[in-house]
Amino acid sequence: MTYKAVIFDLDGTLVNSIEDIADAMNTVLQTYNFPTHDYDTYKTFVGSGVKSLVIKSLPEGERQDNQVKNCHTAMMNIYKNQCTNKTKPYDGIVELLDALKSTDLKMSILSNKADALTKKVVSTLFSDYFNPVLGLKIEAHKKPNPIVALEICATLGLDPEQVIYVGDTGIDIKTAKNANMMAVGVSWGFRNKEELIENGANHILEKPLDLMAIL
Known part of the structure; x- marks a missing residue:
């Protein structure tokens, strides 16, 4: 694929x-x-x-x-x-985003953080990487409901099978599975690898640039 x-x-x-x-x-x-x-x-x-x-x-x-x-x-x-007092990108994230930006891959963000706060954090810490950037607007649409993830696919003009979803929790893995996307977990986030494995992660990244090997 x-x-x-x-x-x-x-x-x-x-x-x-x-x-x-x-x-x-x-x-x-x-x-x-x-x-x-x-x-x-x-x-x-x-x-x-x-x-x-x-x-x-x-x-x-x-x-x-x-x-x-x-x-x-x-x-x-x-x-x-x-919301941006102490919040910082994880080590290696900017390097990953720069590597992805050098390809033809499109990058987007989908968070369960409130939409306005999601946009504020992203605009403060990252520039010119992501489109669209979407947070939670409707409680019923929060992940693992795949509805917004699928809306992003439609916006990008892609089928879900052409998209990788990367997250740190079982909720993220479920979202990817529910949307029929490749589910990739990260080992440095707020949950442990066991949770990611239990929810069916296809891959687990030990460091950000490991994503490039999957691509």
């Missing part, structure tokens, strides 16, 4: 954003005198959007709809102003 495009997840795949995410959520928790969490714990909370992260972060007895809504709003207000 000749692949013509690569769709990347963002958080845990291209960028290490866990400290900014955790710092924002912990600030919210502190205002309610709720227990906070460390960075490693937040790595298990991310992947399904901010609302899901808020629910997981709250004490079990404090997850009523109104509480979740208030904390979600507060989290978004804080995070949107600090």
Whole structure:
């Protein structure tokens, strides 16, 4: 198969954003005198959007709809102003993107991070690599629902079989499988390789430039 495009997840795949995410959520928790969490714990909370992260972060007895809504709003207000404070590309990512850019491959981003925040992070840390860049706009469309991934294929004028999807979680692998794309996991992200294997990853990258060998 000749692949013509690569769709990347963002958080845990291209960028290490866990400290900014955790710092924002912990600030919210502190205002309610709720227990906070460390960075490693937040790595298990991310992947399904901010609302899901808020629910997981709250004490079990404090997850009523109104509480979740208030904390979600507060989290978004804080995070949107600090989403690039500590967030940086992983080692080797820029080199990979430059290598891909030298080919005819198209590159896109699909994240479960809110669409406006996804675009802000990408425009701040990367330039002229990705089109389109899409985050979460409709809760029902979040990964592993393949609907937006398939919309990207349509935008690029490609069949799903011509596309590689790269991500760091089981959710990303499921998204690729649901869209009938090549599923590639990364070993440096927020989850372990066992999760990627269990969900059917076709390949797992040990370092970013390993993707070039698959191509």
